[in-house]
Amino acid sequence: MSKKVLIVTGDAVEALEVFYPYYRCLEEEIDVQIAAPKVKKLNTVIHDFEDWDTYTEKRGYGIEAQVSFNEVNPSNYDALIIPGGRAPEHIRMHQPLLDIVSHFFIEEKPIAIMCHGSLVLTPIAEVVKGRKMTAYHACKPEVESMGVHYVDEADYVDGNLISGHAWPDLPAIMRAFIKQVNQLTVKP
Template sequence: MTKNILVLAGDFVEDYEIMVPFQSLLLLGFQVHVVCPDKKSGDKVKTAIHDFEGDQTYTEKPGHNFQLNYTFDEVKPENYHGLVLPGGRAPEYLRLNEKVLQVTKHFVDAKKPILSICHGIQILTALKGSITGHNVTAYYACQTEVELAGGKYQSVAADQAVTDHNIVSTPAWPGHQESIKAFAALLGVKITHS
């Protein structure tokens, strides 16, 4: 049986944080639906490229346009086995959308696998109780939000990931190797190297 994955996106989602998980999960055989509130299948979201160039925070450049392949209003969360929350600037306003929170709550309550990348954690911090007591990581500027939401912020290198129960989190896109591997494992896929 093919497992279905839902990705919640919005304009100025981080380019690598949507492109790489989407392509990787397709490669692993999952059906992946990428959606955005107020948009339908075939519409596009703009992406932003965040890079680490020695400044006090990341720099931001225009990314690619990402074509959505499913309509947000048609999402039935019970039909999905896992949820991906990419970062960028999109989570800061997606978390204000009541249906985004309702969809996310389904995955939290059902303890289905969730992959949170960078600022993606902001959607979980907006959902009361979703990370309470959980060890999670995110972009370092989200530490205060994580702690105010009851989570236990883990300071790890950008190329690492933290797994606690059903939530896999990583500070930024350099952690894709670890975070996607851990997320896939929660979904029943074992990735080995020869």
């Protein structure tokens, strides 16, 4: 039986932060599903670091969400990925998502969070209070407001929590995530 990874996101997810982990899991023969507020083709965005003080945004490829947050039983998954982009701003308003994410923290399953994905945690700060993580530098105030120690490193591992600044950190984030997933014992 294959290991199962859940990616939670929505419209305006950063394209590289959803596609790279999705295909990386498939490459490892890990069963991976994308969950969103509803089953649909999601609109992705491309954030780039050009000559601005912040990132720019362009429209990206579409990607299918196979399951809605309401349909997810988090006990059926071994690990979780929360990509960034602007999606975290609105998906964190869905209580079923917050229940899903809380499950992974409570059960200490591997969790990879990239960039603005840290915003998903703000309504459930109690599950991350006292932890250490990194995120896109503009998310530092939200991370610290949850009682989390913000680590100013490109990627950081705190037990089962793997976090990164942005899409350029994906190789290190996914290397640490895949290592943790591959060390799991699959339940029959």
